[in-house]
Amino acid sequence: MTSRVLSVLDAFSSNRIQLSLSEISRRTGMPMATAHRLIGELVAWGALERDPSGRYQIGLRLWEVAVLAPRGLGLRGAAMPFMTDLYEATHQNVQLAVLDGSDVVYLERISGRHAVAVLSRVGGRWPAHATGVGLVLLAHAPAAVQERYVARPLVSFTDRTIVDPARLRGKLAEVRRTGIAISERQITEDATSVAAPIRDAGGEVVAALSVVVRAADPQLDVVIPAVAMAARGITRDLARQPLNRKQRA
Known part of the structure; x- marks a missing residue:
C-alpha cells in the first residue's frame, strides 16, 4: 500500500507538475480504479490538490511536511x-x-x-x-x-x-x-x-x-x-x- 502511494507521488516531476487520472494510472502502472482510490485519499489528506480542469498537482500539505526535514x-x-x-x-x-x-x-x-x-x-x-x-x-x-x-x-x-x-x-x-x-x-x-x-x-x-x-x-x-x-x-x-x-x- 505504501509503495503504491509513493509511486503516485513519484509520478510528478518538474516537467510534469500537473497530471490527469489517466496519466497517473499510466505512469504508475496501476489500474484506473486503484489510482483513483489512492488519489482520493491523497487529496483528502492534502498531499495532492485538484485544479479546476480536473488535473492533479502536489498539495501544500506535502510541502509543509517536507520543509521540516x-x-x-x-x-x-x-x-x-x-x-x-x-x-x-x-x-x-x-x-x-x-x-x-x-x-x-x-x-x-x-x-x-x-x-x-x-x-x-x-x-x-x-x-x-x-x-x-x-x-x-x-x-x-x-x-x-x-x-x-x-x-x-x-x-x-x-x-x-x-x-x-x-x-x-x-x-x-x-x-x-x-x-x-x-x-x-x-x-x-x-x-x-x-x-x-x-x-x-x-x-x-x-x-x-x-x-x-x-x-x-x-x-x-x-x-x-x-x-x-x-x-x-x-x-x-x-x-x-x-x-x-x-x-x-
Whole structure:
C-alpha cells in the first residue's frame, strides 16, 4: 500500500507538475480504479490538490511536511541571513544545496531580475559533477562515494561538462586543496558557479553555498572571497547547534 502511494507521488516531476487520472494510472502502472482510490485519499489528506480542469498537482500539505526535514530546516535557518547578505553584495544567484545520492538537491535560492538565468530550482536535482555545489560536496565525500560516482556514466550538458573520470578526480583534488569549486559553463554556456563548503558542529561538510554569475564577466576576484566568507559564517552558526544523533554515532 505504501509503495503504491509513493509511486503516485513519484509520478510528478518538474516537467510534469500537473497530471490527469489517466496519466497517473499510466505512469504508475496501476489500474484506473486503484489510482483513483489512492488519489482520493491523497487529496483528502492534502498531499495532492485538484485544479479546476480536473488535473492533479502536489498539495501544500506535502510541502509543509517536507520543509521540516532536519537536513534542511537547520541549514536554511542558519544560511538565509548570509545568503541574503551575499545576494545584496553581488546581485547574482545565490544557492544552497546538499548531496543526496549522486545528485545535489537545492534547499534554497535567491535570484534577481538581472542575474543570469539558471536551470536549478528549490527542491530540484542536478548531477553533482556538473555543478559548483556538487563538486564541493563530492570533493568532501568519502573516497568510496567518489569512486562509485566516477565509475558511473557522467552526463554531459555542454562541451565543457566534465565527463572524464580522471579529469573529475583531478578537479575534486583541486577543490579540496583550494577550498573553492569553480564550475565553468558546465550546465549552460553562459553561467559560471563559484561554491564553498559548509560544515556542521563536527567539522563534516554537510552543504555547499554558491553564487552563479555570467560566464562572460564572472568577476571571480570579488565573488570567490564573498562566497568563502559567507560559507564560513554559516559554518560558525552551525557550530553553535548541537550534533544530531546520527552525527554522534
